[in-house]
Amino acid sequence: MPEVRFRIVNVFAETAFGGNPLAVVEDASQLDAQTMQAIASQFNLSETAFLFESETASAALRIFTPAYELPFAGHPALGAAAVVRRVYQTGDTVTLQLPAGQIALQAQQDRWRLRAPVPLHRLCELDRRQIAEVLGLGPDQLAGEPVWMSVQGNEQLLVSVKDEVAIEGCQPDAGLMARRVRNVAGQSKVYVFARTEEGFLARFFWLKQGCVMEDPGTGSAAANLGGWWQLQCGRVPLKAQISQGRQTGRLNCLSLEVATDGGIYVGGRVVELGCGVLHL
Incomplete structure (x- = not known):
């Protein structure tokens, strides 16, 4: 054996x-x-x-x-x-x-x-109201337009929200998520984040057999967040801490750096x- x-x-x-x-x-x-x-x-x-x-x-x-x-x-x-x-x-x-x-x-x-490769991006076909409904939030709680980001083929929908209240209030609807949020591989993955003084608060949701699951710490999503930062801010450097997983009972502390040369580092x-x- x-x-x-x-x-x-x-x-x-x-x-x-x-x-x-x-x-x-x-x-x-x-x-x-x-x-x-x-x-x-x-x-x-x-x-x-x-x-x-x-x-x-x-x-x-x-x-x-x-x-x-x-x-x-x-x-x-x-x-x-x-x-x-x-x-x-x-x-x-x-x-x-x-x-x-x-x-x-x-x-x-x-x-x-x-060091992660620079993620690719594509526009989300859904409007803010539709994405907000998926997450159980109001459209006014979103801080920008959702965008698909993909690092090394791991594509996720990134949704920026205004504050910790919105982060805590996320209650994804499994049915809406299955119908509306599908990446190029047919998977439903949503990364929700809010800017803080220290960096970001984040949560990651995905579907398993029709049920919403929450990942406590997601390195690929942090790399995709680095790509989102470049998309929004260009060559502006970033050093930030990402706090994720508190709602799962397993706090995760991730470091994210976006360098002026375009390098994205997650640790x-x-x-x-x-x-x-x-x-x-």
Whole structure:
């Protein structure tokens, strides 16, 4: 019976049980896509990461939600990099080869940062009233026009709202979300955020089997927010903290930097919680 080692890490965590949990399979070389999907479904976390040896990078990485594979996601990349450093003894600089391309990550102790590709964007076909109805808000609570942003093929609808009251008041309607909010892959994903003195407050919603789910910490959405900032502000640099996940009981603290050269950097602390073995 094959044995597969895995580690559990919390990404964007400031405490042992904060952040967004991630399972990382250390060596998935003997696993096919169907088995990886089954393992991700078994863990039932936002994502599960699978590592492979690579000739061109520190490691190759595939990422699965409980329902499908993702070409790129931020919190699995950061968490996987921490495991690669520990298992592969790479040091503080790690490169990961994903289906969407290669990314570079850098660590300072237990804090990791990645440089994300500049996201693509397209206009949202819905008006403010329609989006507000999806979120259970009033149109006057939105702070700008919603826009689709896509980093490495992970497309999400970004909705800027006016304040913390609007953030707290979000109550997405699953039916409206399913009908109105569909990305190019047919998935329903909405990232809602508000500007604060420290940076941003944010929430991320998606649909799973017709039910609205909330992700506690979303690195790809933070990268897409960097793209939104460039779209709104051009080359104006940004250094901000994103607070996400409080409503889920798991506070996530993400760093976002948009540099004058167009670089978008997303980071956070990675805490290893434990390890184990799967008997397949």
